[in-house]
Amino acid sequence: MSAPAVLHELVARANDLAAVVDTVAGELSRADPEGRAGSRLPNAAGLIRQAALELAESAAELTRATQHRPVTFCRMGWGVCPEHGSTLIAMGTVTRCAVFGCGRTWEYKREVVPCAELATHRVVDADGGQTPVCGGHAAYACDSGGYVEPLTPP
Template identity: 40%
Template sequence: MTVTPEQLRDLASRAEALTAEVRALCVGAQNGTPEPGHLTTARQAAEWLARGAADLELAAEDLARLQTPPCAFRWGVCPEHGNTLSSKAGVSECRVCRRTWTYNRLDQPCGEPVTWRVIDRAGTETQMCDGHVLGARAAAGGATFARLDAPIGQP
């Protein structure tokens, strides 16, 4: 059986609903009296459910990232700021956010997850990551940019 990010998100949603239900039950059962031990245990279970829901969301994100093909550009960029890297002595740094990589990222294939579909004026489609799309927006006049996770017909 193949697990999908959607299945994990559904489980997370159900765990969040159970968390809310258990918390509401505890509030309703307490009625201003000192909290009995079983309510303390139920509240603790609600916290475990909440942590489980958060972990399932993270697992869904991780799985989606693993299933997304990597950006195939032959040079790296800052994932947040695009073509803002400088390299010195084998270490790359973004000139905007100062994030560093312990290798010369400019000389390595990008590898960031593909998030955009770009179609130039000639109709050629290229898929690229967030960082590379920043440079493409500045250089590719007349191109169409669409996020891969956007509904069809929406940028």
């Protein structure tokens, strides 16, 4: 079984466990009207659901990171804003470009997964090695002093 499939199975198990804890909490609240016996159970169920969300997000990140990318895609191992380059800010599981007025957002941690943009340029290193990159990574390479040239359409 693949790692994302194992994580999805764990998500289902965690959600089932949270439902059982909710059921037990309900039964205890009826048996103990003062609420002492099961007072921590709603919090426990919430923590289990939070763990399920973290597992689901990890599965999604793993799937994105391991998906096959055609050779026409950027070959960099991390994401950037396709227009502005290395300007990403992550807040929880949402990533946004920090450039005022850009407005681009992604519903995942874009900076930690391989870039999924089409390659429009190539970065040439000192030894003549060439790496196809998107416009955002080309901007980053230029800012870092790299030699960048546009790709010639086939």
